[in-house]
Amino acid sequence: MSDPSTTGPAEHTEATRPLAPARPQTPAEAWQALKAGNRRFVEGTVAHPNQDAARRADLTEGQRPFATFFGCSDSRVAAEVIFDQGLGDLFVVRTAGHVVGPTELGSLEFGAEVLDIPLIVVLGHDNCGAVSATIQAFEGGSMPGGFLRDLVERVIPSVIKAGRDGIPMSNVHDVMTEHVKQTVHLILERSSGCADRVADGRLAIVGLTYTLTDGSAELVEVAGDIGELPAS
Numbered sequence: 001m002s003d004p005s006t007t008g009p010a011e012h013t014e015a016t017r018p019l020a021p022a023r024p025q026t027p028a029e030a031w032q033a034l035k036a037g038n039r040r041f042v043e044g045t046v047a048h049p050n051q052d053a054a055r056r057a058d059l060t061e062g063q064r065p066f067a068t069f070f071g072c073s074d075s076r077v078a079a080e081v082i083f084d085q086g087l088g089d090l091f092v093v094r095t096a097g098h099v100v101g102p103t104e105l106g107s108l109e110f111g112a113e114v115l116d117i118p119l120i121v122v123l124g125h126d127n128c129g130a131v132s133a134t135i136q137a138f139e140g141g142s143m144p145g146g147f148l149r150d151l152v153e154r155v156i157p158s159v160i161k162a163g164r165d166g167i168p169m170s171n172v173h174d175v176m177t178e179h180v181k182q183t184v185h186l187i188l189e190r191s192s193g194c195a196d197r198v199a200d201g202r203l204a205i206v207g208l209t210y211t212l213t214d215g216s217a218e219l220v221e222v223a224g225d226i227g228e229l230p231a232s
């Protein structure tokens with residue numbers, strides 16, 4: 001018997017390889033798969049599915065990911081890790097503060113229309129630097145220089161909406177939650193391709209907020225039908 005401390009984790013052979021779960025087909029199935037993955041991550045029982053050489057080989061001919069992530073670039077908010085998924089499972093678009101521009105919308109439409117992905121997840125998180133920088137600019141009345149300005153300009157409408165709804169700027173979590181909701185709305189408003197698919201049930205768009213301390217993702221917005229609504 002070999003010493004596991006020197007050989008490292010064994011690759012599954014074709015005979016011992018666990019059967020990968022079938023690819024979720026509907027928005028509701030995709031949501032359930034992500035929820036289960038996040039639960040494993042929170043509870044420390046991750047399965048690391050679809051991360052072996054056999055999966056890599058299976059994917060050489062093409063990809064059929066089941067969810068698109070549109071999330072913040074923050075290094076602590078990596079979709080495949082937080083939702084315990086592997087190669088070929090998630091189509092991921094990330095910018096600081098998940099700001100919506102033409103190329104991001106093009107990527108989301110590519111996922112929905114070309115890859116036929118049934119679910120888009122907008123993923124925000126607490127302690128978001130992009131949201132904090134925007135609140136600072138909004139309150140201080142001065143914009144940052146360089147292309148940081150473009151970033152802040154795209155978050156500002158969410159901050160204004162939060163302020164109008166009576167959310168204090170000191171409550172960064174609630175301002176961030178508003179930004180996640182506004183991002184879901186903006187995708188629907190600007191992409192008729194995505195909106196048409198939501199209308200006929202082929203696609204849903206959900207907004208989630210991620211908590212750094214416990215690793216949980218909370219449902220805060222739903223467009224379309226995933227068989228579930230936000231808790232509050």
Ligand SMILES: [Zn+2]
Nearest residue numbers: 072074128129
């Ligand atoms: Zn962030």
